[in-house]
Amino acid sequence: MPSEPLSQKEIEDRLRELPGWRLEQDRIARTYRLGTHLAAAAMVVQVAVVQDELDHHSDLVLGHHTLSLSVHTHSAGGALTERDFELARRIEAIASGHGAS
Template sequence: MALRDPLPPDEVAARLTRLDGWSGDSTEIHKTFSIDYYTSITVINEVAEAAQELQHHPDIDLRWETLYFSLTTYSAGQRITELDFLLAERIEEVAGRYTAG
């Protein structure tokens, strides 16, 4: 299976159980982190580097004390693919360095 091939809904559901705090369905996965505003800027910059490496970019919403990431693969018809899970794992790595919950 290629990185941009849509994953079956049951596989998406199973893999979401292995990502702490992530939820969604076969069209979008997302997570909200509680993290201060200024640290969020650093997290966003580091996630942007990872996204560029993967050539797969998240939707990001920054609010006071809240950082929200949403992932889908637009080129796969707004379906979840392996790329979404790869990027979610990278987001977890980055946010974890800044004690984001």
Template sequence: MAAKPLTEQEIDRALTGLSGWTAEDGRLVRGYGMPNHLAAVALLVHIASIQEELNHHADLTVTYDRVGVSVTTHSAGGRLTDLDVRLAGRIEEIAPAHGAV
């Protein structure tokens, strides 16, 4: 069963619980400042393990001390779904333990 795209109201509601996240062009987007490069890579690996668990994957970027996350549901035509919100929420739960701001 394909994931159902969220309405604008559902996206707005979801964003109230996702500090620092924005909705841009059918994606949930967030950047994290990290204490250093190793912390950035550690967060990336932790996110990768969550993605495997959920079988839903974000586009991730790492620079020296930043991690960028961009989430969408390709099977829903590049629209936001509950899968994206769940993944973003899980990332929000683990990011502080890696020193993310």
């Protein structure tokens, strides 16, 4: 599925709909805080399932009580596309179930 790069305005508009997500250079990123390391690891597994469903993968960093993600679309030359925001929305939808904030 070809993905067209989003304009700066489109990126800003979509970020307003995703509290906690931010623009970091050419990526969107977020760090979630969780109650335990095990809760963070469990969230990693569920994020991996979502990524496989979408065939779109982020960079993940598992910390002591944190999970950090950053994403952009490699097939669009590293630009941000609608695929990145769909992944972010899907991650947001599962985060509360893990007690993430």
